[in-house]
Amino acid sequence: MEPLLVKKHEKYFRMCLMSLPAKAQSEDSNKLAIIYFCVHGLDLLGKLNFTPTEQEQYSEFIYDHIINETIGNEEIQAFRPSQTFKLNKIDGTSSSPSYDLPNLAATFFGLITLLALNSNYGENDKIDRHKIMKFVSMLQLKDGPNKGGFKPVLGVDRTPFGECDLRHCYTALCIRKLLKYDELSKDDRKYDIDIDSIQKFLSDRISVNGGLSSNKYTEPHSGLTFCGIAALKLSGYDFKGNQSNWVDQTINWLVHRQVDYPSSVESYATEDYYYWDSNDIGGFNGRENKFGDTCYSWWCTASLKILCGNQGLQLIDSNAAQKYLLDNTQNKLIGGFGKDGETFPDPLHSFLALASLSMWKNSINSSFEVDGNSELGNIDELLVISSGSKDFLDKVIYI
Template identity: 25%
Template sequence: MTNSPTTTGDSDRTPFATKAHIRYALRCLRMLPSAYEADDSNRLTFGFFAVGALSMLDGMDRIDQKEKQDYRDWINHRWNPRKGGFSGQPSVDLRAYSDSTESLDQPHITHTYAALLLLGLLSVPQADDPSPANPYIGLDLPKLLEFIAGCQRSNGSFCPFPSSTEQDVRFVYCAAAILATVNVKPERVIDVQATVNFLAACRRYDGGYGQAPHLESQGGTTYCALAALSLLGRLEDSLSADDALETVKWLVDRQTAHDDLTAEDSDDELDAALGGPESKLIDVESKSCVRDQLLEGGTPLPEPLVAGFQGRPGKPLDACYSFWCTAALSIIQKHSVFSRISSSKVTSKASAFSHSALYHDPLANIRFLLHCQSKQWGGIARFPNDLPDLYHNYLALGSISLSYALRSNFAHGQSETLKGCGQNPLAEHDPSLNIPFSTVKWIKQCFSPEGHQQIQPQKKIEHLS
């Protein structure tokens, strides 16, 4: 029995299960399933995935103002005033049982990233609260910046908290995203050039980026490296046209049609809504990438194609990598480094690649993610017929939105829209911060020069704008 996508009952017969996904996010937000008990340290981040999904699905009106305030209060209690960051859960928070005035929980750079964005998501102006208060009033911004600076290691990498010895490109991304969120010039807080050098050391021969120097390329870490460079304002001068083309090639090579899925997995309503006949997946032995099949003389692709993304060569498809790869492509596309790829003045090494090497099919990715929807529970799983989870659900939603937005240079035939795919059912998504653009706009307002004065009236912080 297939786990085909459900419909919302809308007149256009879209297969995107908006209402079911809203119900799934609400259930997880209000009571996490027991399977999440082992990951209780990540409870705050799970909240970010749930609320972020509701924001993308235009479902924030399902949470009233009192409930939102309760969540904001819980998040603010995760702040460690002595160390300057947020923890993921109240493991040793004794304030409810003693006269202690501060949390003893260890703050973490990942949870700090999630907490700041979650406070913004829970406070975006809505019909029932068109002029909300700045949710960051009272945030000890200098202490937060001290925490971020303390997480940087001498080689430019970042660890999860100052006493840790880990180095990981994912923590570099969190640091860059936090500084962009609070609208503070990175050079005022961290050694940006050392971080750029560390990211360069994480770059691999194939154009991807590893978790640390000398480790293999992976979709998630490639996204983190590119997003960090973009947020730090250093992507343009860190990648030549040749480098950028190699990275694009590596990313689009991750789009793969999986032979474990067959034509029987198609759904009539899904196919009708996407504007094509019965969906078929190319039966490619050894799971060849989509791009290889599009080179001149290659095997013709069946239409419409269903193809998601893998994290590394030879690995299975996974909905989360649909986000990591499409978001990375979106970041490159919006920078001038992409126009240098497209220019006829690129070096001989870059021009040696066929134009088809830039091919990636956003519509095929959307089809794959729609097949990953859970008809029974709502939510999106890592792969068709798997159980949904908050992590894959949120990233899949982001990838669907980004795939609608990707245009021309990554779309076959230089098309301006995804023909037959209808309108984007989701909010437009920021690929660098991984939240809806509407929330980015609100957070920028909160951390504008005027907002900084509300947050820290006695402190002068040099802001970006």
């Protein structure tokens, strides 16, 4: 098995923090997400070696993405995903609409990056948890077929805008956790979200085959399954008391997302399955009959960890899973991981590959003896942050 190329991965993340290739210019609207993947990737590698001055300067950069607005008689606070959106007036006049939209995912990425930078946003005057939760609660749908779900932004008219799916439920509940809103008494939660309706929304997306999907009665997807399961966990859902048989079906469905073929591979490949690819073995896919993809290694196995603890990870072939990432999707030239063995690396797949390797190393009672593994830190599977950042949240952040 190839070694984990720690030094190259460190250089790759630092390169992405400084500049991105021209073909990634379209990702400027996801700048806070890219920063999150790179900063927490370095943190997992034990290479987040910023000086106190750098930490403060980088934290100020994140704080500069905050939006404070008054809507009606209510004040809200959120983050924008990129400073590009601060250029918010199309014609430069005070009467033109603002396209600097308060963004749910950016608010999550902003807060969670501040954790890695050891910025105690609970003690400064830049963050107001009630204003942020007012913003989050405004995005939750109060009626209709998607009642309980969330949309991703407040639109130009400052009403919920965009598609409604499980990803936004997950980020909303993560924000609630990062602000420790769930630890307040009910009377102190001025702008809490409706937990009962969000659990109903999520439960309605459980597929008959196991897993969760974007809409009722549609095909389940590994990424959405993680978002749904993690969101249910963050909402305090009782998996044992409410499971019927869907939890067992979901575990079975997740395990079968690991790509494998019968032992008679030659005849199988040539006679029965033209698209057989030996490099795909050990990886995980997002849906039935799809090829492996680096990120699904995380979405599938982290879902198993949330549902079953370490025992859930005993159900996969961990050696094949490690080999798929290290031998196939790890870029040996510049570092980072691509979505597959033929794709240029990117920050999302690079971070989720390291997160997967970290979780397997620290949760599975099997050998993980490749060079470089000793430098991988622990990962929190629910918030998808390093254990150091989770400790900072638990022990330092007081709001």
